[in-house]
Amino acid sequence: MxxxxxxxSIEAEVETEESVEVQNDETSEVDKxxxxxxxxEDKFLRAHASFENSKRLLEKDKAAAVAYANESFAKxxxxxxxxxxxxxxxxxxxxxxxxxxxxxxxxEGLTLVDEQLHKVLEKNHIKNIECDKEYDPNLxxxxxxxxxxxxxxxxxxxVMQKGYTIKDRVLRPAMVTTAK
Numbered sequence: 001m002x003x004x005x006x007x008x009s010i011e012a013e014v015e016t017e018e019s020v021e022v023q024n025d026e027t028s029e030v031d032k033x034x035x036x037x038x039x040x041e042d043k044f045l046r047a048h049a050s051f052e053n054s055k056r057l058l059e060k061d062k063a064a065a066v067a068y069a070n071e072s073f074a075k076x077x078x079x080x081x082x083x084x085x086x087x088x089x090x091x092x093x094x095x096x097x098x099x100x101x102x103x104x105x106x107x108e109g110l111t112l113v114d115e116q117l118h119k120v121l122e123k124n125h126i127k128n129i130e131c132d133k134e135y136d137p138n139l140x141x142x143x144x145x146x147x148x149x150x151x152x153x154x155x156x157x158x159v160m161q162k163g164y165t166i167k168d169r170v171l172r173p174a175m176v177t178t179a180k
Contacts, residue, residue, distance in 0.1 A: 004071060025152050048174035051123050071166055078164060078172055081121075085162070119166075129174045131156050141173040151179035 032162045079153065091107045121127070129139045135154050148157050163174025 008069060067167060068169065070124060071169070071171065074121070074124070074164070074166055074171055077117075081114075081117060082161065083109060088114060121150075121180065125167045126171065127165050131159045131163070131171075131174050131176055135176065135178050139165075139170060140176045141174060142178045143175050144177040145180045146177050146180040153179055154177050 019171065088107065088110050091110065093101060094103060131140065134155055135142060135155070140156065143160060146157055148155075151157050157179050158177045159174055160177065161172075161175040164171040
């Protein structure tokens, strides 16, 4: 081979090797950039999902706060209801011979107030806890167990204090005695 042909062939080989190296460098650069793009896309998607979850939880918390905003007031009013119920039961326990016109009117007035108060409570989703069923530890608080021939074990014998719920939450559990 002549010297020119040899030099040309060497230059061609060098150029080919250089172009392969440039292509390899470009390919590796493109691969690196693609990997970075994929990484940033993954981070973005995770951050966006986290944001959406936080947003959903805040909406849920806000709805619960609005729904149960009057819970504190409702707890405070329960003692008034208890006192009113106690007054009504005391008037009922007065002997019939002592039953004068004043007591009749007093009982009638207290009964009307009691009915109105319970209507307002129901309007605000506050309801009595039923105590004629089996004892439920989620709704009732057993304060005593007594022997009873009329009731099976675990049944409610007597209600010591009424319980109330507000929507699906227990505002105050009913205090009851249960049969042994």
